[in-house]
Amino acid sequence: MSFFQNKNLRIVSVVGLSFAFFAAVLPNVKAQDVVTITGVGSSFAAPLYQNWAASAVKDINIKVNYQPLGSSAGKNQIIAKTVNFGALDMATPIEQLTKEDLVQFPTAIGGVAVVVNVPGLKEGHLRLTGDIVADIYAGKVTKWNDPRIVAINKEITLPAIDIAPVYRADGSGTTQVFTSYLSKESANWKKAYGSNTSIAWAVGMGGRGNGAVASMVKNIQGGIGYVEYAYALQNHLNTAQLKNVAGDFVSINEDSIKAAAKAADWVHAKNYDVDLIDTKDAASWPIVSTTYVLVPAQNKNSQEVTKFFRWGFEHGDAIANQLHYIPLPVVVKEKIEKTWEYAGVAGKEAKAK
Amino acid sequence: MLLKQAGYRKDKKIIPYLFTSLMWCGGALIFLIFLGLIFELFWQGKQAFSVFGFHFITSTDWNPGEQQFSAGAALVGTLVSSCIGVVLALPLSFGCAYCLNELMPQRFSKYITASIQLLAAIPSIILGMWGFFILVPLMSQYVQPFLKNIFGNVPYIELLFSGGTYGIGILTAGLILAIMITPFITAIMQESFANTPVMLKESAYSLGATRWEVMHQVIVPWVQKGVVGGVVLGWGRALGETMAVTFVIGNAHHASWSLFMPSNTIASLIALEFSESAAGSLKMSSLMALGAVLMVISFVVLFCSQLLLKQVLKSR
Amino acid sequence: MAQDVKKLQGRTNHLITWRFIKNRLMTVFAFSTILVMLCILISVLITLFINGLSGLSFFTLTHMTAPQGLPGGLLNPILGSMIQVGIAIIIAVPTGILGGIFLAECSNKKLSTIIRFIADIMMSVPSILIGLFVYILLVMTMGYSALAGSVALALLALPVIARTTEEALNMVPSAIHEAGFALGAPKWKVILFICLPAAKGGIITGILLSISRMAGETAPLLFTSLGNSDWSWNILKPMASLPLTIYQYADSADDTWIKLAWTAALLITFFVLCLNLIARIYVDRHRKKD
Numbered sequence: 035m036s037f038f039q040n041k042n043l044r045i046v047s048v049v050g051l052s053f054a055f056f057a058a059v060l061p062n063v064k065a066q067d068v069v070t071i072t073g074v075g076s077s078f079a080a081p082l083y084q085n086w087a088a089s090a091v092k093d094i095n096i097k098v099n100y101q102p103l104g105s106s107a108g109k110n111q112i113i114a115k116t117v118n119f120g121a122l123d124m125a126t127p128i129e130q131l132t133k134e135d136l137v138q139f140p141t142a143i144g145g146v147a148v149v150v151n152v153p154g155l156k157e158g159h160l161r162l163t164g165d166i167v168a169d170i171y172a173g174k175v176t177k178w179n180d181p182r183i184v185a186i187n188k189e190i191t192l193p194a195i196d197i198a199p200v201y202r203a204d205g206s207g208t209t210q211v212f213t214s215y216l217s218k219e220s221a222n223w224k225k226a227y228g229s230n231t232s233i234a235w236a237v238g239m240g241g242r243g244n245g246a247v248a249s250m251v252k253n254i255q256g257g258i259g260y261v262e263y264a265y266a267l268q269n270h271l272n273t274a275q276l277k278n279v280a281g282d283f284v285s286i287n288e289d290s291i292k293a294a295a296k297a298a299d300w301v302h303a304k305n306y307d308v309d310l311i312d313t314k315d316a317a318s319w320p321i322v323s324t325t326y327v328l329v330p331a332q333n334k335n336s337q338e339v340t341k342f343f344r345w346g347f348e349h350g351d352a353i354a355n356q357l358h359y360i361p362l363p364v365v366v367k368e369k370i371e372k373t374w375e376y377a378g379v380a381g382k383e384a385k386a387k
Numbered sequence: 388m389l390l391k392q393a394g395y396r397k398d399k400k401i402i403p404y405l406f407t408s409l410m411w412c413g414g415a416l417i418f419l420i421f422l423g424l425i426f427e428l429f430w431q432g433k434q435a436f437s438v439f440g441f442h443f444i445t446s447t448d449w450n451p452g453e454q455q456f457s458a459g460a461a462l463v464g465t466l467v468s469s470c471i472g473v474v475l476a477l478p479l480s481f482g483c484a485y486c487l488n489e490l491m492p493q494r495f496s497k498y499i500t501a502s503i504q505l506l507a508a509i510p511s512i513i514l515g516m517w518g519f520f521i522l523v524p525l526m527s528q529y530v531q532p533f534l535k536n537i538f539g540n541v542p543y544i545e546l547l548f549s550g551g552t553y554g555i556g557i558l559t560a561g562l563i564l565a566i567m568i569t570p571f572i573t574a575i576m577q578e579s580f581a582n583t584p585v586m587l588k589e590s591a592y593s594l595g596a597t598r599w600e601v602m603h604q605v606i607v608p609w610v611q612k613g614v615v616g617g618v619v620l621g622w623g624r625a626l627g628e629t630m631a632v633t634f635v636i637g638n639a640h641h642a643s644w645s646l647f648m649p650s651n652t653i654a655s656l657i658a659l660e661f662s663e664s665a666a667g668s669l670k671m672s673s674l675m676a677l678g679a680v681l682m683v684i685s686f687v688v689l690f691c692s693q694l695l696l697k698q699v700l701k702s703r
Numbered sequence: 704m705a706q707d708v709k710k711l712q713g714r715t716n717h718l719i720t721w722r723f724i725k726n727r728l729m730t731v732f733a734f735s736t737i738l739v740m741l742c743i744l745i746s747v748l749i750t751l752f753i754n755g756l757s758g759l760s761f762f763t764l765t766h767m768t769a770p771q772g773l774p775g776g777l778l779n780p781i782l783g784s785m786i787q788v789g790i791a792i793i794i795a796v797p798t799g800i801l802g803g804i805f806l807a808e809c810s811n812k813k814l815s816t817i818i819r820f821i822a823d824i825m826m827s828v829p830s831i832l833i834g835l836f837v838y839i840l841l842v843m844t845m846g847y848s849a850l851a852g853s854v855a856l857a858l859l860a861l862p863v864i865a866r867t868t869e870e871a872l873n874m875v876p877s878a879i880h881e882a883g884f885a886l887g888a889p890k891w892k893v894i895l896f897i898c899l900p901a902a903k904g905g906i907i908t909g910i911l912l913s914i915s916r917m918a919g920e921t922a923p924l925l926f927t928s929l930g931n932s933d934w935s936w937n938i939l940k941p942m943a944s945l946p947l948t949i950y951q952y953a954d955s956a957d958d959t960w961i962k963l964a965w966t967a968a969l970l971i972t973f974f975v976l977c978l979n980l981i982a983r984i985y986v987d988r989h990r991k992k993d
Binding site: 103104106107110111113114176195196197198203204205230231232233234235238239240241242250253254255256257 | 450451528550551552556639659660
């Protein structure tokens, strides 16, 4: 009759013990001076920030909770000041920065890879041009053995299967970079779709975040998609070569991205707003972009954020390289330091160390 | 004992009063949650309804870059995918219920009923994962090319099976939904079938009727409403299913004739777009309005199913 | 019977043969539907075991989720799920039982019919809408929190518990009911101390089934408890949970994350199926007792 029969007591004690077990194994990182900062945004930069955070906590006692919800979310939430920093894959115009009183600085450089899943194709052998990619996403090229694709891929045989274009369903800086590339390459694309963080796609299917696009391309025969280089490598996806402005077909790799980064004029760019798409160097990969962080100016929490990123700039290059990001040139890092001081967000103590 | 009684006398008036009012609160809570649910969704979606008006339902534009939102494409996706689910689930669950109730000896059917009900207990996100990793490759390599071969040249019907065989799309979503709702519909059918008076069945058998004739001409007419009610209830569940569908539907804002094309449902659109909509924005309001539309549809469907089921299951 | 059938068949008549063929065909069809459903169930379970078992280790159970590329476990989502479902049960059980008592005992039949109808509809209302509702109600005012997630789960469980409580109360023989009244006990005492304990079996079954439903729900948590890659005991802060982790990990293309997602899926499914089995066995035992 009573609810406290032996059997029930036993269940209660089992539940209690398991809780105790979990409580005991929970690592106690409750050192008194650990500060937690929250960031939201670009899923491209997520592996970098999260890995930096995992290593930085020992050195600077700052914990970073980074949620990769997409660049649009990063911008929205930092404007609403619900997080400590927002991460974006595209530069924010200066009018908006001053209006919202935000400081912008770049953190790393990355390339956007065009990834494909065509059966029987060797890694990195497929050649495409910006024009063809634009027509694939516009629904005008629908088969992998389309004469235009075959014309530039004479030495490989392409199957007669449907092309399944995959795009980012969430608002994303990667989409902005990719569609600006398509707009530069194809006048038709520019007219019909333009470039934005999310556009009204003609064909294909959407995935949430770089990861979902990568996994959809991996899973769907005939798939084509665009993801950040790091994701393409980590997930062993087949990348396509693209024709750059110099007329050469280049594969995406650290060198071709670095070539593009070098070709840009960092010193004179206002607010680090450099255009790395279609740079003229013969070796450069055409779709390259910088990833940025936004923090509120004259804000105490922002000092913790910059402390974290200073750690990243000073000690994080090895991690960045390991994750296939291109670290910023030293000149740019020095310039960023000045920007922080000017905006009153430079965390001083860490520098003394 | 005496003390207890004295205490009891003291609260004699308070406790019954407290108890009744708590009981009424319990009932009222269900009522209030339901009203609050409908009201809040419409209230929050007000901005979208006033900006887009009736076009919110009829248009298929969805372009966050240009602040264009509408429910059309997702609405079509919701209705089509759930209808596919019901159409596929109906024969499946009818067969299962027929077999379990009429054909199989009870000692086997007990365990098989239980295992089919276990399928209903598997969380939808797990069926979604299974769908994405197991079903999608199967669909793209075997089922969809097969369907294309058969119907590819039939006029009009070919439209339904045109486009690429990606595996992801509205048909796959319908299939997953069918798997999810079959156990529900089976359970209701089994219960309805069991409600047929034994006398009726026995007399039909004694007239030489086969098992199928008894099923077809005696049981089904007798429990018609229950069967229809069960199917409609299954449909209602399919309408709002989120996680399983999100994995396989392809998240594309298109309404097309082809069942192979990626599409979207209201629920998966809300789940997808929510995290990047700023509070108070037109987009957030549009998502709430989408929720209100979904609420209205599922309310109507569930209302009908309950009306139908009440009449049959009451006789229990 | 069999002889009759043979006699009938003997007088071969096309109509009759067709009748028997049809009967046979439908039997084959019915058995094949059963086969299809069982195959699907087995396929799901086997997929889960093959992909999930390899990731199930002591390390997984005792380490927190880690960023992509670093070894991580599932400790915080497991704990988060337990806590959120626990709080949801604490909220839903008393309110649900009260609602059930109301449905069973309310003297105003019209009102109780309407509320029963609403509860039935609420049971099938899309869970994502419940999530939106709680988002409007709690998150818009207090921010994302584990508590909001629990409330959303509780709202899902409430109608289920209320209806099962009502059904269990109605099953209590009226003789017991009346015996209580005959002893002079007031109504609240009869319900609370006679009817409820007598209906315990049905109520506990309902609670177990609603726990198993809550454990796997994802959609309502998406808007309420948000997920957290770290751990905090604070229930007013975002909290991780198994379904949300699956949602995040399964959608990635990282092999170790997908493996962890399968492991998480295996954990939830195992838990849910066990609860269902326990509930079923419980019901069977109670039926036998009666």
